[in-house]
Amino acid sequence: MPFYQRIKVDDKTAVFVWKITESFNDLFREVSLKDTSLARLEGMKSESHQKGFMAVRMLLQYNGYTDFDLYYDEFGKPHLKDGVNISISHSFDFSVIILSDKNVGIDLELRRDLVKKIAYKFAEEVFVYECKDNSDEFVSKLTVIWGVKEAVFKVRNEIGISFKDHIFVRPFEMKDEKTTALLDFNSVEREFLVYFIEIENYTLVWLWEAK
Ligand SMILES: CC(C)(COP(=O)(O)OP(=O)(O)OC[C@H]1O[C@@H](n2cnc3c(N)ncnc32)[C@H](O)[C@@H]1OP(=O)(O)O)[C@@H](O)C(=O)NCCC(=O)NCCS
Structure with missing residues (x-):
């Protein structure tokens, strides 16, 4: 197909x-x-x-x-x-x-349990720690967070942006299918409008900068 x-x-x-x-x-x-x-x-x-x-x-x-x-x-x-x-x-x-x-960014990620192991590298978001560690929801949310950070990078692609230190995804529920994110880099704060959906066992995120 x-x-x-x-x-x-x-x-x-x-x-x-x-x-x-x-x-x-x-x-x-x-x-x-x-x-x-x-x-x-x-x-x-x-x-x-x-x-x-x-x-x-x-x-x-x-x-x-x-x-x-x-x-x-x-x-x-x-x-x-x-x-x-x-x-x-x-x-x-x-x-x-x-x-x-x-100026849009998109990212598609396969949802995998592996994301829980590497979360500490890219996610500081408070709500990450509020999720049950072994729930499907946890993998879903972490994959959204990962996708948002990849997509923000695709919009700004500035050397030195760290997923963990400079990009923050605001708390969201999976059913919302949207959230916002902040890029705080080089003393400039940029807001992003974020949308996400799940397609089969993949997570699709797209976003752009809020004006
Ligand atoms: C560039 C990057 C965002 C690509 O993401 P990815 O998940 O590996 O791969 P994807 O399939 O989603 O995206 C690949 C596409 O991104 C696009 N892309 C590559 N570099 C890009 C950039 N600097 N800006 C915008 N888009 C870019 C290209 O179109 C590419 O596909 P193509 O070359 O076949 O056309 C990613 O590899 C990257 O460098 N991330 C930043 C580094 C980082 O901080 N990593 C994680 C630290 S924890």
Whole structure:
């Protein structure tokens, strides 16, 4: 099943989800890639990463773009030539993009128990410690927090941002499907509006800076 879901966020913002069930060859036949992308593809170690990369191009094509409309800046942040903002994420079975008039960030994470073991590296949030340590909810919340921090980084991508020390996700309930976050870095505070949903055993987060 290729195209999976379109989530309309507002008039100028939408999230697009691709579920990767195709083979490498099926995807390769369908996407047109510029030389630099072909070189990147060839250099990728895992077929899973290659398929995620091509599924992103399928989502571009679904939206009337091709790989030729996409370029990366020196930090690895993707841009579209027509000025529409894009953010990209891929994880095993899914690739996602968000297109918007705002500077947006998106992240997709597979929910895994492992997140509990590494939480101390990225999460200081008070409510983390209020959750029952072995509940499914705990893994869900930690995965949201992780995703928010990746997505904030994709929006700001400033050298020196620490997930643990500079990005704070405000308390939320899973049923809310939204929260806010603060980036407090280099004496500047920036607020983000955060949205999240669960798709199968993945957590999808997208956000942008509140003005
Ligand atoms: C760049 C980063 C955010 C990518 O996130 P990820 O979860 O590893 O991978 P994802 O699939 O979600 O995202 C990958 C996409 O992010 C985009 N990306 C890469 N660098 C980016 C940047 N500097 N700014 C915005 N987007 C970026 C790219 O589109 C990339 O996919 P593509 O190259 O195939 O187009 C992440 O690797 C990173 O460097 N994080 C910050 C470092 C850090 O603090 N880590 C954790 C400490 S506890």
